[in-house]
Amino acid sequence: MKAALVAYAREAGFAKVGVCRPDAVPQIAGRLQAFVDEGRHGQMGWMAERMAWRGDPAALWPKARSVIMLAEPYTPDQDPMEILGHPAKAAISVYAQGRDYHDVVKKRLKNVGRWLIEQRPGAEIKVFVDTAPVMEKPLAQAAGLGWQGKHTNLLSRDLGNWFFLGAIFTTVELEPDAPEAEHCGSCRACLDICPTDAFPAPFQLDARRCISYLTIEHKGPIDQALRKGLGNRIYGCDDCLAVCPWNKFAKAGRDAKLVAREDLRAPDLLELAALDDAAFRRFFSGSPIKRIGRDRFVRNVAYALGNSGLAQAGPVLQRLMDDPDPAVAEGARWALEQLEGMT
Structure with missing residues (x-):
């Protein structure tokens, strides 16, 4: 079943598939609590809400026996840093230049989920794409898809860091994969490139200084001390992703819906x-x-x-x-x- 599932998910368009138990990440509850206690979540009150579910995937749906984590590449076909040298143009994060990934990835997840139910009648599933209190990145590391780098995003030795994550919680018992270890070494490229110094330390992010948070989640005026650092970035920021050396192994995305719209490359x-x-x-x-x-x-x-x-x-x-x-x-x-x- 496990091998057949991986094969089907790859045929459906996912580049990488892994499995972990819902209780595979006991460390995240404490990390999340510390992040919120320090106020680093800014105005994202939803991170503090339902803390019990977000910090314990097993509590989100107690019936779940396995979590299937899947990766969907959206690798850019040009250097996302190049636009920063054209101040009259708008820099939009690569992931937002195509169709809404929530819709694209969720449709593919449901396809894989339906296949699983067909193989195991009576099985149940729940699919998530960044729309529920699910800590996708720690679960993906536990499932062997990659590791959370010093910029806190997920990295993979064979995908770089240009990919979306989707999760399928299921009542089906599946053999878990071995978790991935961290392979950042002494590299600091992602930390040093940040225009607003959003990383207090390696593997730590202060969202209140992160351009992605400021341009997308933050309501009201942005701190004047940070505005110069925004440059021409008007929706998100790709700097810490773009400089990662592991991107030399990145694979091109397969879904045309995720390809950048021409009018959003440099509006x-x-x-x-x-x-x-x-x-x-x-x-x-x-x-x-x-x-x-x-x-x-x-x-x-x-x-x-x-x-x-x-x-x-x-x-x-x-x-x-x-x-x-x-x-x-x-x-x-x-x-x-x-x-x-x-x-």
Whole structure:
């Protein structure tokens, strides 16, 4: 059954498959508690909620006997750092340049889950893609898919770190895989590249300083001391992923839906700043970017314009100073001040 499952999942498009027990990661409860106690989760209150489930996968669904962890590559076809040298353009995290991965990966997970039920009538499953209190990365390490690197993301010796994770909890007893060991060695590339010093120490992240958190999860104005570090990054940040030496083993993604949209590879900041709510929803239909809403998105664009040095951004920012959203209006005022200081 285990070999047949792995073979089917690979045929379905997953690059890597592993299995662990729901109770394979007893250490995560304490780590999560320390992370929250130190306030490093920022405004992500959902991390503190349902702590018992998040810290103990076995408690999330007591009937589960196995956790199947699967990896779906989304490896970029060009250097994601190159866009940072074009301040008039918007840098969008690679994973968000294609279709919403939640939908794409979940559909594939359900396919594998249905196959498992067909092989074992009466079996039950639950599938998760970053949408429930599941600690996917520690479970994936326990299942042998890779290890959590110094940047806290999952790394694999044969996939690099450009891949999504999906989980299938099941009542079927499956032979677990051996957990993966850490292979970062003395490398510090991911720690040293971070523009906002979001890593207090190797294997530790302070989300309050992380550009991915700030541009996606953080509501309201971003700390002014961190805005310069954002550069032209308006949704997420790939720096710590992009510099990892293990990416030399990365494999290309197989699903065309995850390939970057051409209009999201290097969109024009001035055009994005002009989006109203309706235009924002149309432009980002089917994209994970849509979930943060127009106001938070344009707030990020305003910061990027302030870092751009574009004199022609003045009129757009003047209009945004009257925006109904306070964070957008404040961001536009800050951006104008930055541009005036550059002249």
